Structure formats: structure tokens, C-alpha cells
Amino acid sequence: MPDAKGRRIALGCEGSANKLGIGIIAHDPLTGEPTVLSNVRDTFVSPPGTGFLPKDTARHHRAYFVRVAKKALEAAGVSISEIDCLCYTKGPGMGGPLTSVAVGARTLALLWGKELVGVNHCVGHIEMGRAITGATNPVVLYVSGGNTQVIAYAEQRYRIFGETLDIAVGNCLDRFARTLEISNDPAPGYNIEQLAKQGGRVLLDLPYAVKGMDCSFSGILGRADDLAAQMKAGEPGPDGEPFTPADLCFSLQETVFAMLVEITERAMAHVGSNQVLIVGGVGCNERLQEMMGAMAAERGGSVYATDERFCIDNGIMIAHAGLLAYETGFRTPLEESTCTQRFRTDEVFVKWRD
Amino acid sequence: MDTSPSSPPTKKRKMATDTTAAEQEHQFPLPAILTHPSATPPILITQGAEGRLYKTTFFSPNIPCALKYRPPKPYRHPILDARLTKARLAFEAKVLERCRREGVPVPAVYAQNAAAGWIAVEWIEGAPVRVKINEWLGQRPKNEEEEKAADAKDQGPLVELMKRIGAAIAGLHRTGVVHGDLTTSNMMLRPPTRKTTRTTEQPNGVSEEEAKAKLLEGYVVIIDFGLANQSQSDEDRATDLYVLERAFASTHPRAENLFEHLLESYKQTFGKKGVSVLHKLEDVRMRGRKRSMIG
Numbered sequence A: 001m002p003d004a005k006g007r008r009i010a011l012g013c014e015g016s017a018n019k020l021g022i023g024i025i026a027h028d029p030l031t032g033e034p035t036v037l038s039n040v041r042d043t044f045v046s047p048p049g050t051g052f053l054p055k056d057t058a059r060h061h062r063a064y065f066v067r068v069a070k071k072a073l074e075a076a077g078v079s080i081s082e083i084d085c086l087c088y089t090k091g092p093g094m095g096g097p098l099t100s101v102a103v104g105a106r107t108l109a110l111l112w113g114k115e116l117v118g119v120n121h122c123v124g125h126i127e128m129g130r131a132i133t134g135a136t137n138p139v140v141l142y143v144s145g146g147n148t149q150v151i152a153y154a155e156q157r158y159r160i161f162g163e164t165l166d167i168a169v170g171n172c173l174d175r176f177a178r179t180l181e182i183s184n185d186p187a188p189g190y191n192i193e194q195l196a197k198q199g200g201r202v203l204l205d206l207p208y209a210v211k212g213m214d215c216s217f218s219g220i221l222g223r224a225d226d227l228a229a230q231m232k233a234g235e236p237g238p239d240g241e242p243f244t245p246a247d248l249c250f251s252l253q254e255t256v257f258a259m260l261v262e263i264t265e266r267a268m269a270h271v272g273s274n275q276v277l278i279v280g281g282v283g284c285n286e287r288l289q290e291m292m293g294a295m296a297a298e299r300g301g302s303v304y305a306t307d308e309r310f311c312i313d314n315g316i317m318i319a320h321a322g323l324l325a326y327e328t329g330f331r332t333p334l335e336e337s338t339c340t341q342r343f344r345t346d347e348v349f350v351k352w353r354d
Numbered sequence B: 001m002d003t004s005p006s007s008p009p010t011k012k013r014k015m016a017t018d019t020t021a022a023e024q025e026h027q028f029p030l031p032a033i034l035t036h037p038s039a040t041p042p043i044l045i046t047q048g049a050e051g052r053l054y055k056t057t058f059f060s061p062n063i064p065c066a067l068k069y070r071p072p073k074p075y076r077h078p079i080l081d082a083r084l085t086k087a088r089l090a091f092e093a094k095v096l097e098r099c100r101r102e103g104v105p106v107p108a109v110y111a112q113n114a115a116a117g118w119i120a121v122e123w124i125e126g127a128p129v130r131v132k133i134n135e136w137l138g139q140r141p142k143n144e145e146e147e148k149a150a151d152a153k154d155q156g157p158l159v160e161l162m163k164r165i166g167a168a169i170a171g172l173h174r175t176g177v178v179h180g181d182l183t184t185s186n187m188m189l190r191p192p193t194r195k196t197t198r199t200t201e202q203p204n205g206v207s208e209e210e211a212k213a214k215l216l217e218g219y220v221v222i223i224d225f226g227l228a229n230q231s232q233s234d235e236d237r238a239t240d241l242y243v244l245e246r247a248f249a250s251t252h253p254r255a256e257n258l259f260e261h262l263l264e265s266y267k268q269t270f271g272k273k274g275v276s277v278l279h280k281l282e283d284v285r286m287r288g289r290k291r292s293m294i295g
Helices: A054-076 A095-112 A121-133 A169-179 A188-196 A218-232 A245-271 A286-298 A315-327 B021-027 B078-101 B129-138 B144-154 B156-174 B194-201 B208-215 B234-251 B253-270 B272-287
Strands: A008-014 A019-027 A034-043 A085-091 A115-120 A139-143 A148-154 A157-163 A275-279 A302-305 B043-047 B052-057 B064-069 B109-113 B118-122 B187-190 B219-222
Touching: A008 A054, A008 A095, A008 A121, A008 A315, A019 A054, A019 A315, A034 A054, A034 A315, A054 A095, A085 A095, A085 A121, A085 A315, A095 A115, A115 A121, A115 A315, A121 A139, A121 A148, A121 A157, A121 A275, A121 A302, A121 A315, A139 A245, A148 A245, A157 A245, A169 A188, A169 A218, A169 A245, A188 A245, A188 A286, A218 A245, A245 A286, A245 B078, A275 A286, A286 A302, B078 B109, B078 B118, B129 B156, B129 B187, B129 B208, B129 B253, B156 B187, B156 B219, B156 B234, B156 B253, B156 B272, B234 B253, B234 B272, B253 B272
Parallel strands: A008 A085, A085 A115, A139 A275, A275 A302
Antiparallel strands: A008 A019, A019 A034, A139 A148, A148 A157, B043 B052, B052 B064, B064 B118, B109 B118, B187 B219
8 A cells, every 4th residue: 555655665576697686666656756765785796707506596595585675674664564566576587596586575475465566677677777867768778697688669568679699798798707707796797897997908809790780799708718718828919919808808898889889879770769778787887888878979869877776686676667567557466476587578568658 | 962964853862861961061071082072062861870871973973873981980999990890891892793793683883992981882763662662552542441442453563563572682692692681671663764754753644543553663673781691591591581571561561461472472583492491481480580588
């Protein structure tokens, strides 16, 4: 039921990858204006040179679920009776971690007698990005460890115009961080970005794989790994001088981000939009934001991006997207409150937009 | 602006972006080649994601040409940008020349400077197939029942056009080239002779029916090879057709059911290989371009 101010309140649980996030959001009943009441996150960080495995990540989420939920409730200062619905990530994501969080959300729903709303993770990112930046109808670049998509809204669906044909751009960066044995704390991509700032003496030659509005990253990763091996063996770079991990990070970023900006520009030209919104964990990267900004400026438009609180997986985006669906009458009955590793962005019927 | 005596009046030729060269210069810096004092003042035709298309002349003021310019991208590292622009333009020119040699209807390459980012090709008269089809569909009864009745008997010219498109694509694929971005915007309908063009454009004294019948006449010329690739695989050829099929359905929903004629003619022109490409197309359709993803 609405709180004292008549606001509708939702709690969202996210855990499709290595971040466990629980957040609470309120929507103004008249304007629909969202207010973030709390946004708590706990990240499972694996040692340098390794990635997060589903089994260990699921265990992390199970171990921290109650702690994170309690913290979110305290920070929001709302009582359980004021919460209207419980939202959770239905997919896409890693099976084990998704299941852990779905079980957690289901338990809270039964415990508190609330209705459940299953949310598409990608739609969560898009809706939160729109709400925070105020971009009305942007072309969306969704870039994270698991997803790389160029999306535009048309007739009640977020339609995918282009996407990766193999691994996600974030996965490419994460795995390259492992090759270089860079720390995974706070995130491998963040550390690559910092290292890249020291590079730039040379641009190492990497493949450039754009196919129409789609792109591919696995070949680039393979070549970058080869170059890293050359570097470790003490072999010189193309100009006969030795190169450093910073040069490698710089070259990798320049290449893959140029590809992302190019496919986004193509989608913008196609749908005739000059707004672009970047969401997902890789969207925090300031070099990517800068490059996207240069492209958008040339087209007479602008780029919208958020910071790590909303770019990186979080509970609040699930709460927000879930509450939007809830307000249109959408519910996920307990017996259907499953989760799935495969759940395409364009499968969701977006009833809350015109 | 357009000094070419053989082409129709400039007013007709210019498209939506109807600005003078001076205004454009302010808006977009011109490539060096177009700032040469003897250059015919260019008209900006389109501003795509890839680059800009200008209409100007080549060699003599009465040979119109299309100049495609890929400006440097400010977001891209200059070395990477130069490498990409050069490779893509050189490849585009190579593909066009190859098609031309094999008799595929594409614009001829007049000149190129890949390092400077431009390529000059033959100017194709006429209008994009998309425009012509929509014009033709627009003249047909709006009422659904009337349309159904009309469909049966007078879709003839459009069916003929679909067949010509199918044959043109088969010809392209036979040379070992896939286009990469087939849409009805990337095909021109070149009028058979200048004389007939005039009559179609000024239907004075010509009955409406006659004008309408002439609307879809002409040769199909495939343009814009910016995303083309060399490939002989059924998979790539089928994907080329699939991209066109999807684009066609979203651009001309009222004529979606006529797409089969295009495929049929593709198969007939291409023979045995065409059969296996169409077979592959079934797979590609089932799979969709979009796979389901994890995480």
C-alpha cells in the first residue's frame, strides 16, 4: 500500500552477475517521479587472474542477501507495510546467482505477503538510465560484462538494432584484465581504464570487427592476448620500441570503443535520433563517454550517461522497472516466479510507454 | 548550380536537404577535392552515419557524378581512423570495379583517393526503388476490400520490378560479392531512356493510367557498397537476402506478400546455387539474426 505521502514503493533485488544489489524506490502517484530511497550493493571480487564462477558467486549472494536487504531497509527508512511490491531479476544472467536472488525475493514475498514482479535486467538498466538522465527517447547503448546491444524504442518494445555476435565488450575487457593479472577490485574494467590513461605512446594494431550494426570481440581479445604474450617475452612493438601493459590497455580501449560508437552512430542515423544513452557497467568508462560525446556533438545531439551507482548492476533499477510494470497491472504469480539465463530485451512488452 | 544540360532541372534533382553549397560549407567542411576552383559547386544529397554524399561533376561539367566522402571521425584515434577509412574506401572501389567487370548493374568508379577519404562514382539518374514503390503503392486504393480486389489484377508492374530486383541481386552474388546492407533505398530505378523519363515526370497529355504503368519501368542499379564483402558462402548470401526481406517488410508492409517473386526470380537467375541459398535462407529466418544471449 502507498506510504503516508501516497507514494508507491518497491524493493528490487538484483544478482544476475557478481553484484548483489538491493534498492528501494518510491514513485510519486501524480507525476511518476522516482525517488531513490536506498541503493545497497555488495560485490563478489575474485583474485587477480581469475573470473567469478557461478557457484562461488551464488554462494556469495546467498550469504549476503539478508545483510544487504536489512541495510537497504534501514537506509530507506520505510516500514515493511509501506512496500507495494517486490521486484527481482528474472534474467538474463548466470543461472546460479539468479536463482539465489530469486529464492531470496520469493522468501521475502511470502514472509511479508507482497506481490512479486519479475524484471528483465536489460530493461532495468534502460529505465533507470532514462529516469536518472532525463533522456526522453534515446538510442541506448547497453554495454556490460554480459551484454552488448544497441537498442531503440518503437511500439511498446525495446528493439535490438545491433549486438555482439560473440562475447560482450565487458567480457573482453574482464578477460584481458585476467591476462595481464590486473586486480578485479573494484572492477577489472575500472583498472584497465586507469592503466590506459598512462598509455598512448603507440596504438597497437588490433582487428576492428564491425558488421553492419553488429560487432564481434573474441578475435580482438585473441590478438590482444597474443600481444601481451609478446610483451612478456620482451619482444618490441611495431615501432621497434618495447611496449607496456598501459599501451595494450590503451589500444584495446581505443579499438573496441570506436566500434561501439560506430554502431551506435549507425543506429542513430537509422532511426533519426540524436540522443544517446549509455547504460551498463562499461558505461561508467569516461573514455567511452568522451568518444560518444564527440560523435553525438557532431550530429547535433548529446550523450547521457550515469555514474557507477546506476551504471553498474544495482537493485534500484530492478525496483524502478518493476514498479513501472506493477503500475500497469503486471504481476508475477509465485508459481511463475522463475528465472532464466536467456531473456531478450525485445521480449518484454513495454506497457508503460507510448 | 547544375550545369549539366542532359539532366533534368536542378530543382527536381535536389532532395530533402535543399541547401546551397555555401550554407553546407558552413555546416560541414568540404573535402579538399571539392574546394578546387574548377569544381562544380557540390550539392549535399545525404548525410549518413558513414559519410556524406555530394552531387558534383567529373572531368567535364556535363558529366554528373556522386562523390562519397568519409570525413575523419573526431572520436576515433587518428591512426585507427586513417587506417579504417582508407581500407574501406579502397575495398568499396575494388568491389564496384569487380561488379562492373562482371556486368552487374552498379555505378562505375570514376576516381578515388582512399587516403583523402573520397570516391567519385557515376551519377545514377532516376529515384530510389523505395520512393518508386511507395509512390506506386500510394496510388492504390486505401480501402482494404477494394485493395484486395485490385491486388489480384494490377500488381503486375510491381511483380515485374520485384523480379528485376531478384535478378540483379543474383547477378551480384554470382560475382562473389555480398552487399551487406540491401534495402530498397540502396537500389536505384534508372529510367530506360531520357525521353520516357520526361514523359513520366510531366504527365501532360499522357493519361493517368499510362503514367502509372511507366512508374515502375527502368533498370535496377544497386548502390552503396560501403558494407560489402567478398563471399561465396550460402550463409552470407542468404543473410543478404534476409536483411532485404526484413527491410522490405518494414518499409513496404503493403507489398510484403510480393517478396516471394523476388526470391523466385533470384532462384531462376542463379540456378542450382540459388536453390541452396534459398534453402539456407529458411535456416537464417528460423534463427533470426538475433541469438538469445546470456548475462
